[in-house]
Amino acid sequence: METNLLIAIANLVKDPVTNLKSRYKSINRANSMGDALEFYIKDLFCNSLHENNPEKKNEIYEKYFSYFGNQNNPPDFIVRDGDAIEVKKIEGFRSALALNSSPPKNKLCSDDIRITAVCKKCDGGNWKEKELFYVIGNAKSGIIKYLFFVHGTCYAADHETYDKIHAPIKKEVDSVLDSLGFEKSKTVELGKVKKVDPLGITELRIRGMWGIENPIKVFDYVAPIDQNAEFSVNAIMLREKYLSFPEKDRRNLEKLASGKFLIKDIKIKSPNNPAELLEAKLLSFRK
DSSP states (O other), X not given: OOXXXXXXXXXXXXXXXXXXXXXXXXXXXXXXXXXXXXXXXXXXXXXXXXXXXXXXXXXXXHHHEEEEEETTEEEEEEEXXXXXXXXXXXXXXXXXXXXXXXXXXXXXXXXXXXXOHHHHHGGGGOOSEEEEEEEXXXXXXXXXXXXXXXXXXXXXXXXXXXXXXXXXXXXXXXXXXXXXXXXXXXXXXXXXXXXXXTTSOOOEEEOOOEEEOOXXXXXXXXXXXXXXXXXXXEEEEEHHHHHHSOHHHHHHHHTTOSSSEEEEEXXXXXXSOTTSEEEEEEEEEEO
16 A cells, blocks of 8 residues: 555644644553654554554554664654655754764665664665655644654755764774774774773763754744644655655645645755755645
8 A cells, every 4th residue: 555745744634633642642552752753643644543453553554664663773664665754753842853873864775874674675675765754743741733844855965974974083983992902893883892891791882963953943944833823734845756746646635725734835955055945845734
């Protein structure tokens, strides 16, 4: 079965559920509000918001998704033969996003050392890169205040931008550890030292901690958020990405356009060169 971001947004516009606590805690689907937000986004893609049977829910997910990640192994999920989705929950309205040891991504690449072998083999393993969407949710006390869907290509620079910082720092860390005579372990992080103490029972992990500005700040010049609204949703993607979705899904979504839901053409700054403007689409919903 097929789904995509436009179908998810159409499901949201038609049924804008905002109380995560009552929806997911009551059916024991989530241990935290971060988990609840992720389940909510999955259900938008599957149109399964009101399926309360966990077994049936899992069967639905299997039809629509080819991979589930976790906190240490991005992305959070991959649409079958489609896009990768990374969900981030924040409590502060304009808080930055914590990406931990993984730098921002404009796309998900199969040669990324930070993704699992299982992820690389999903969808038959015959892909080199997948389009990536970040989904940022401001959820406090179980209530969603806003969602921001942002196309990775609109948000993050090319991989080389981040790799050129990571590689030389890792080289210097390795040099220091060698000079101190520590036993190193292979790691995708900046460094990992084993047997730090005389008993050989302590290890040290040296990690970079990446963060990125909230898209509310990054795109405030084209996609302002109304803090007084009960619920706000923005989605930004390249225009060519929008046009790549099936025509029937674009038409179904466009039929929902109203005073509360708008679709319009915008121009945004390129993450690789702010002097260059990229043609993009803004999908905006208010409740």
